[in-house]
Amino acid sequence: MIDPAIPQLEFREISKRYDRIDAVIDVSLAIAPGEFVALVGASGSGKSTLLKTVNRLVEPDSGAVLFEGDDVAELPLPALRRRVGYVFQSIGLFPHMTVAENIAIGPRLAGEKLPPSRIAQLLELVDLEPGMATRLPDALSGGQRQRVGVARALAGDPHLLLMDEPFGALDPVTRDALGESVRQLHIELGLTTVMVTHDMAEALLLATRVLVMDGGRIVADETPRDLLAGKGGEIAQGLVAVPRSQADRLAELSR
Amino acid sequence: MNGLWDTLQGLGGQLAAHVLLSASAIALGVALALPLAIWASRSPAVSRAALGFASLVQTIPALALLALFFPILLSLRAVFGEGLPTLGFLPALLALTLYALLPILRNAVTAQANLDPGVIEAAHGVGMGFWQRLRLVEAPLSAPYIMAGIRTAAVWTIGAATLATTIGQKSLGDPIFAGLQTQNWVLVLSGCFASAGLAMVADALLGTIERGLATRNRTLSLGGLAIVLLGVAAALFVQFGGGQDRRVVIGAKGFSEQYILARLIGQRLEQAGFAVDYRDGLGSAVAHQAVTTGAIDILVDYTGTIWTNQMKRTDNPDRDTMLDQIAKWEEATSGARVLGRLGFENAYGLAMPATAAREGLIENIDDLAPVSSRLTIGGDPEFFERPEWIAVREAYGLRFAETRNFSPTFMYNALKSGEADVIGAYTSDGRIAADDLTILADPRRAFPNYDAIVLLSPDTGRNADLVAALTPLIGAIDVEAMREANLAVDREENKSGFDEAARMLAERAGL
Numbered sequence: 001m002i003d004p005a006i007p008q009l010e011f012r013e014i015s016k017r018y019d020r021i022d023a024v025i026d027v028s029l030a031i032a033p034g035e036f037v038a039l040v041g042a043s044g045s046g047k048s049t050l051l052k053t054v055n056r057l058v059e060p061d062s063g064a065v066l067f068e069g070d071d072v073a074e075l076p077l078p079a080l081r082r083r084v085g086y087v088f089q090s091i092g093l094f095p096h097m098t099v100a101e102n103i104a105i106g107p108r109l110a111g112e113k114l115p116p117s118r119i120a121q122l123l124e125l126v127d128l129e130p131g132m133a134t135r136l137p138d139a140l141s142g143g144q145r146q147r148v149g150v151a152r153a154l155a156g157d158p159h160l161l162l163m164d165e166p167f168g169a170l171d172p173v174t175r176d177a178l179g180e181s182v183r184q185l186h187i188e189l190g191l192t193t194v195m196v197t198h199d200m201a202e203a204l205l206l207a208t209r210v211l212v213m214d215g216g217r218i219v220a221d222e223t224p225r226d227l228l229a230g231k232g233g234e235i236a237q238g239l240v241a242v243p244r245s246q247a248d249r250l251a252e253l254s255r
Numbered sequence: 256m257n258g259l260w261d262t263l264q265g266l267g268g269q270l271a272a273h274v275l276l277s278a279s280a281i282a283l284g285v286a287l288a289l290p291l292a293i294w295a296s297r298s299p300a301v302s303r304a305a306l307g308f309a310s311l312v313q314t315i316p317a318l319a320l321l322a323l324f325f326p327i328l329l330s331l332r333a334v335f336g337e338g339l340p341t342l343g344f345l346p347a348l349l350a351l352t353l354y355a356l357l358p359i360l361r362n363a364v365t366a367q368a369n370l371d372p373g374v375i376e377a378a379h380g381v382g383m384g385f386w387q388r389l390r391l392v393e394a395p396l397s398a399p400y401i402m403a404g405i406r407t408a409a410v411w412t413i414g415a416a417t418l419a420t421t422i423g424q425k426s427l428g429d430p431i432f433a434g435l436q437t438q439n440w441v442l443v444l445s446g447c448f449a450s451a452g453l454a455m456v457a458d459a460l461l462g463t464i465e466r467g468l469a470t471r472n473r474t475l476s477l478g479g480l481a482i483v484l485l486g487v488a489a490a491l492f493v494q495f496g497g498g499q500d501r502r503v504v505i506g507a508k509g510f511s512e513q514y515i516l517a518r519l520i521g522q523r524l525e526q527a528g529f530a531v532d533y534r535d536g537l538g539s540a541v542a543h544q545a546v547t548t549g550a551i552d553i554l555v556d557y558t559g560t561i562w563t564n565q566m567k568r569t570d571n572p573d574r575d576t577m578l579d580q581i582a583k584w585e586e587a588t589s590g591a592r593v594l595g596r597l598g599f600e601n602a603y604g605l606a607m608p609a610t611a612a613r614e615g616l617i618e619n620i621d622d623l624a625p626v627s628s629r630l631t632i633g634g635d636p637e638f639f640e641r642p643e644w645i646a647v648r649e650a651y652g653l654r655f656a657e658t659r660n661f662s663p664t665f666m667y668n669a670l671k672s673g674e675a676d677v678i679g680a681y682t683s684d685g686r687i688a689a690d691d692l693t694i695l696a697d698p699r700r701a702f703p704n705y706d707a708i709v710l711l712s713p714d715t716g717r718n719a720d721l722v723a724a725l726t727p728l729i730g731a732i733d734v735e736a737m738r739e740a741n742l743a744v745d746r747e748e749n750k751s752g753f754d755e756a757a758r759m760l761a762e763r764a765g766l
Contacts, residue, residue, distance in 0.1 A: 057379055081382030088380060090373025096395045096471060105391075106381050136471075152381070 006069045008033040008160060008192040009054065014063035016049050023049040024060070025216035031209075033159075036186050036193045038203030040239060041213035047196045048089075048164055050213070054194070055084045055162065067160065082110055085153030085191075089165040091145050093137040099123075099148050100133035106156045114155065122151040127181055143174035150182065154189070161186070163195040167202070179206050201243035204228065212236040262430065262445040268532070270449055271493035272425040277413045277457075278487045279348050284355030284408055289401070292363030293389065302364055309357035317415040321350045321422050325541065342541060342550040343534075347419035347426075354415055355408040362404025366397035399469035406461040413454040417446065420536045423506070423545050427453070432536030433753070437511045437744050457483075502532040503721065506551035509536040511744045511753075512601060512683060512737065516555045516707070518757035520725065523766070527724035540564065543710075547589035552715040553725075557601060559703035561585075563642060574704040585710070592716030594709040595729035599683055599737045602705040603643050604694040605632075606680035608670060612693040619696035623677065624651045631657040633666050633675030643702055644679065650701035683707075683734055685742025707732075731764045739763065 007030040016024040024046040031037055039047040052058035053065050056072055065072045072080055093102050103122055104114040120130035126147040137145055146166060153161060163182070167175040183206050186193045197203055203210045204224040212220035212235060220232035227240050295302035312320070324346035332339050339345075370393060378392045420428030427450040434442030460479050467476025503524055507517035514535060521531040534551050543565055546554040558577050562568050566584055582593040605620060617623050623630075632655040638644055639658055647653065655677075661669050667686045669675040680687060682694055682705075709728065715721060740760040743751040751759070 055380065057376070078382040078384075081380065086380045088373060088377050090371070090376065092371075092373045092377025092380070094374060094377070094392055095371075096392075109382050109387060 007031055007066070008035070008068060009194070010066040011050070011053070012064045012066065014050065014053055014060045014065065016046075016053065016058060016060045022046075022216045024053075026063075027216075027218055028063075029211070029218065029221075031192060031194065033192050034190065036183070036206060036208045037195070038207035038210045039194065039196045039213060040198065040200055040203045040210055042198065045213040046216040047213045051162055051164055051194060051196050054160070055081050055086055057086075078109060082106055082156045083158055083160070085156065085158035085161040087146070087149050087153045087161070087163040087166040089168050091142075091149045091169065093145055093148060093152075095137050097136075098133065099128075099135050099137065099140070102137065102148055103133075103152045103155050105152065110156075118155075122155055123148075125154065125185060126151045141174075142170050143178055146170060146178060147181070150178075150185070154185070159192060161191045161193045163193065165196055165198070167197075175202075182206070200239040201246075204240070204243065210236075212239060258441045259445055259448075262441055263449060266427065266430065266445060266449050267493060269425055269427050269429050269446075270453065271490040273413070273416055273427045273450065273453065274487060274490035275494055276344065276347055276351065276419060276424060276426060277409070277416045277453075278490070280351035280412050280416070281355050281405065281409055283348065283352040284359055284412075285405060287352065288356050288359035288363055288404075292360055292367060292401075295360075295364050296367035296393075305360060306357075306364060309353075309360050312353045313357045317350070317354060318418050318421065320354065321347060321418055322538075324350050325422060325544075340550060341548065342423040342545045344424055346422055347416070347424040351412050351416055351419070355412045358407035358411065359401065359404040362407075363397060363401045366400035367393060369400075370396055399465055402461065402465035402468055406458055406465060409457045409461055410454050413450060413457060417450050421509075421538055422541060423534050423537050423550055425532070425534060429533075429535050432509055433514055436509050436536070437514070437750070438747075439744075439750060456486075460486075502530040503553065503715070504532050504534055504551045506537050506542050506545055506554040507533060507535045508539055508542050511741050513555060514753040515740050515744060515756045515760060516597070517553075518753045519760055520553055520555075520709075520728070522754070522757055522761065523724055523728065524721065527720065529721065529724070546710050546712050547585070547591045549712040549714055552712045554710045555597065555707055556710050557705040557707055559602065559643075559705040562703060569642070571700060571703050574706055577704055578706065578708065581708075590713035590716070592711040592713070594711055594716075594722065594725060597707040597709065597728060597732045598730045599732050599734040600704060600706050601681055601683035601737070602702055603638070603641070603679055604682045604697070604702065605647075605677050606670075606687060606692045606694050607677045609691045609693045611676070612695070617695065619698050620647065620651045620653070620701075621698060623695060624653055627653045627655050630655055630676040631659060631674070632677045632679070633659045633661050633669050634679035635663050635666060636660045638679040647697075647701040650699045683737045683741060685738045685740070685745055688735070688738050689742050689746065707737075727766060731766060732760065733764075736760055736763045 009031040011027050011029045014024055014027045015022070027050060039051060041047045049058055053060045054067065054072065056077060067075070067080070067084065094105070097105070100116070100119045103119055107114050116133070119133050123130050123132060128144060128147050128151070132140070137148070140148065167178055170178065179202060185191065195207065204227065207224060210222055210224055210227055211218050212232060214235050220236035222232045222236065226232065227236060230237065291305050295305050325341055328339055328341040328346055374392065378388045383391060416426050417428030417431055419426045420432050427446050429446070430442040431446035434440060434446065460483050463479035464476045467473065467479060505517045505521050507513040517533055517535070521533065524531050534545070537545060539560060542554055543556060543561065545551040558574065558581055561581050562577055566581070578593070578596065585591045585593055605623065607617070612618070615626065639660070659669070659675060666675070666678050667690055670678050670692070671690065680692070680694065687694065709725060737760070740756045743756045743759060744753060
């Protein structure tokens with residue numbers, strides 16, 4: 001079903017302007033099936049806006065986004081959002097619904113009822129006890145909630161997983177564990193993943209390809225290895241310098 | 256306090272009417288406020304306009320808002336036809352609905368505005384459309400706040416609904432207004448207890464539903480809702496159940512004599528096999544309008560009042576001519592029927608202590624004029640503004656040293672204590688005899704006649720059985736009998752109830 005000749009996701013000359021600020025300027029980019037792409041940049045660099053054009057939470061002013069070869073503007077919205085899993089920065093679980101109801105919401109909107117066995121399977125995928133299905137989100141920790149958020153994004157068997165700063169609200173330990181889980185899922189389920197983050201260390205450790213955005217444009221497109229080898233230009237290297245110097249100092253301390 | 260308990264037990268009909276009126280107003284308020292709140296959540300301009308309007312309505316005193324719907328509905332008859340009721344349930348419902356709007360709207364708009372933006376983004380992100388978002392996310396998350404608004408609205412509406420009495424809608428305001436008029440505090444208290452009790456019960460039940468919604472406890476919210484619906488159903492049954500024939504509705508303006516005469520008429524009709532109901536505490540203009548449109552069936556009115564206020568006449572013919580012309584005018588304008596005079600007059604008159612009158616050799620207003628510059632006159636707040644007073648003053652050249660306003664009750668006390676020498680009194684007031692006062696004769700006929708007459712609505716006027724039952728009342732009640740009955744209700748000690756005073760009056764009149 002996946003034709004390697006067709007990119008999983010393709011941006012063609014995407015621009016988006018808010019009031020007088022250019023959020024995204026003329027971005028063109030192709031992402032192949034199976035890639036784990038990290039979109040890195042400072043606040044306001046346009047990375048979240050670019051991500052949201054994929055499932056049309058943001059409509060671009062010009063340009064097109066192709067998902068498995070289809071222009072997303074022409075796909076019915078519910079079908080598109082079903083096929084594209086989305087993990088929110090704010091987690092965004094519905095507080096009046098149980099964990100199971102939250103996970104099943106996408107299929108439910110499409111008129112399909114997820115059986116409890118599937119809910120349990122999804123919970124296990126994100127390393128949660130199946131017994132959590134009947135709890136309300138308020139009864140979970142922040143990390144558990146975002147795991148449910150990931151399970152919700154995966155409920156519709158998507159080929160593409162979009163994550164908008166998914167670990168931003170979590171403590172470092174939880175963050176690390178969840179990042180590792182997501183990378184495992186990416187491999188196990190054969191997903192294509194695009195993750196927005198402002199944390200270069202996270203990007204380098206999880207992704208197979210790192211895109212650096214600045215002022216609405218993509219200024220670097222490298223593998224983690226090449227970035228660490230000093231490629232990608234000044235802005236990218238400025239971002240890589242931070243975790244690198246932290247690592248150096250830590251290494252020095254432990255000597 | 257036994258009296259209080261007995262009175263409370265007799266308020267079933269008023270309670271049912273009060274529940275239905277309040278519940279309808281709240282339901283209509285919810286039906287208007289919720290779509291408006293949804294619209295407002297999508298448009299800040301609508302939000303500002305809707306909240307601004309609701310707040311503006313809230314600044315209008317409830318009594319004035321109720322009263323304003325009378326002329327509004329009257330003018331709307333041009334659109335909806337003559338069948339549009341201008342008094343009673345409809346105007347009360349509309350005014351109370353507007354009143355209930357603000358708290359519901361404000362809470363609904365605030366709840367929507369305070370929804371977690373992350374949750375709303377997620378609702379979009381998982382692919383919900385407008386209605387799915389509303390039904391699956393926004394409504395359940397806003398529900399406890401909206402319920403809190405409904406709760407506030409319920410408490411306000413139940414309190415304000417007591418004022419519906421003044422525009423001819425039966426409510427728990429009936430005993431309050433009757434009691435205020437006659438200083439019968441047992442009546443006032445019973446009305447207050449009943450409406451406050453109702454408000455507390457409603458608040459507790461709606462609070463239970465709110466808590467059920469907030470804690471997502473369906474048993475609690477559905478249980479509360481079930482009890483509310485049962486209460487409304489019980490009120491509906493009391494109001495409309497039992498398969499009774501249409502009741503004859505007897506109106507009464509807001510003073511003792513009117514309450515007593517309404518009961519006198521009611522008791523006769525009950526003896527003749529009619530089911531009756533009372534609409535008490537009506538304003539003077541409202542009462543006349545009500546009987547001509549059939550909102551009430553029977554009213555005791557006064558010739559001079561109709562002559563000057565409804566017919567806008569300034570001349571002053573003799574009483575037979577006046578009655579004759581009124582009967583023809585009513586027949587021609589609305590078809591209401593003047594059944595006849597009860598036999599007494601309740602006019603404005605100048606009264607002074609009988610002893611002072613004898614000592615000063617004052618028998619009529621002509622005798623009063625030369626000494627008026629040394630005297631103080633007291634009257635109720637309305638008296639000195641009325642055309643009748645101006646006519647009398649001009650006709651006799653009265654020039655009092657001082658004019659003072661008193662509430663009717665204190666007016667008589669002022670005369671006793673010497674703070675006033677002469678008062679503008681009602682000639683059928685029981686306190687005239689009790690306080691040994693003399694009504695000064697009016698030889699120049701400056702005061703018009705105020706013969707008490709029985710007015711029947713157009714339909715009722717054609718009901719031969721009813722007319723036959725009431726005809727014996729015509730000419731049967733003289734002013735002494737009326738004064739005595741009024742005094743029995745108005746006196747400070749050993750007050751009679753209206754029913755009791757009416758029975759006493761019937762006996763005395765040989766009915």
